[in-house]
Amino acid sequence: MKNRKPIRNSLLIIPALLMLLFGACKHDDLEIAKPNENFRLxxxxxxxxxxxxxxxxxxxxxxxxxxxxxxxxxxxxxxxxxxxxxxxxxxxxxxxxxxxxxxxxxxxxxxxxxxxxxxxxxxxxxxxxxxxxxxxxxxxxxxxxxxxxxxxxxxxxxxxxxxxxxxxxxxxxxxxxxxxxxxKVTPNSTVRDWLAKRPQYSIFVSGLKKFGFWERLSGAGPFTVFAPQNSVFEAQNITEASIAALDPATHSGERLFGSYILHNKHFFISDYNVFYIINNESAYNGQLDNDSWYFIISTERNFFTAAVTYSAHLQTALDYPYDTYPAAGSTTPALTDNLTDNGLVHDMQGLLLLPEQALKH
Structure with a gap:
């Protein structure tokens, strides 16, 4: 009797081992990566x-x-x-x-x-x-x-x-x-070429020409340009004729039209949102060329659509006391980020400065 007990225990162990063996085989089979035939070209x-x-x-x-x-x-x-x-x-x-x-x-x-x-x-x-x-x-x-x-x-x-x-x-x-x-990519083209081919920016172009910025925009750059359309100027009763009548001796061209150009900058509108995230910069501050004034721009990213819109204004200084001017920007992301070989053009739905605000004192 004592000799049979170990035999029964051994027989009971065998099925358990077989179950573990088959279970292990099944587990190994599940680990094999199989190609997904549902993936399409x-x-x-x-x-x-x-x-x-x-x-x-x-x-x-x-x-x-x-x-x-x-x-x-x-x-x-x-x-x-x-x-x-x-x-x-x-x-x-x-x-x-x-x-x-x-x-x-x-x-x-x-x-x-x-x-x-x-x-x-x-x-x-x-x-x-x-x-x-x-x-x-x-x-x-x-x-x-x-x-x-x-x-x-x-x-x-x-x-x-x-x-x-x-x-x-x-x-x-x-x-x-x-x-x-x-x-929107326009290869083999400059910022100047891009603006010249679009008549809706002709008043803006006339201002760039009047104050000596036009030829620069065919250079190496890079440039980031904010361009108001004709309808924006016309809403303020500004025409090509009225711009032609402006006197560079009495009006600051750097503030009136140069403020729309960031020199040696290659910024998509989203970049300003990026600076906010990685540098904790709530706004970008860029000093105008040959001037003490600043161009200030900030962005907002829509949580649901991921669309990035922007708002920009001019400021006479970074620290108090300073004067600030009404903001312009764009609520139409589809009109921004026009890429050329030497920079970017962003549509701007507003004016940074009016002629009477750009008088030299």
Missing amino acids: AADFIKNNYDLTLFSAAVEKSGMAETLRGKGPFTLLAPSNTAFNEIGISKASDFDKMNPDSLKALVRCHILNQQLLFSQVPVNGVDIRYRTLAETQVYATLASYAPNNSAYPANNLYFNGSSVTRKDVTIANGIIHVLNKVM
Whole structure:
């Protein structure tokens, strides 16, 4: 009797060992990474995504669809439908009005021929450059946190000033980041070229010419220019004729028109939001060239849309006592961040200074 007890215990142990063995095999099988057959190629993914149908139409009409069905890897910086709506494109047929070469360049400017994950963009990096299929450069900026506030990162990622609203969307041949704005790039062009081709800025251009700033804008730069449209000047009864009648001997051109130009600065509107996050700067202060006055600009980022708007004004000094002038800015992000080879142009919906406020004393 005593000899049989150990045998029964051994027999009971065998099934338990078998269960552990099969359990271990099953566990090992679950650990094996299997390819996800649901991942689609870039062109097919955007075609079947309800928020990217306009970008998909642009890809198809530009002849880039087959490229995006290739091996890759690609990174698509894909503007949402709302982003296209904001620049006047509401349906696929609207792309038919564009020059085919311009449309192809627009699409290619939104594609990198590498996979760029959110985690690969340098933390608090500003204007990190990557190459696009159009052979242009795209500027990536990631504002995470100030050094003394690293526990609560903002992680605001921008490409050419456009906010990323969805990041790291995995596709079979790369990655997609969804943008809230269409990136506007004009290669082989200067700030001066950009303004000259747009008649809605002709009064502003006449002022730049009158006070000697126009030729400078074809130089190396970089320049960041804030440009009011004709309607803004006309609302204050300012015309090309009235500007032509101004006397540089009695009016400060540096304050009246030079204040719209930041020299040796390459700032997207989002950069001011970035400075706020990483440097705790509530506003940017830039002194006017050859003048004691300051250009002050601050931004606000919409929590829901990630749109960044700005407000700017002139100030006679940084510290009290000083005089300040009414603010101008833009509540239309689609009109800002126009990138050229030597700088940026931002639409400004207001005037920094009126002629009577720029009189020399």
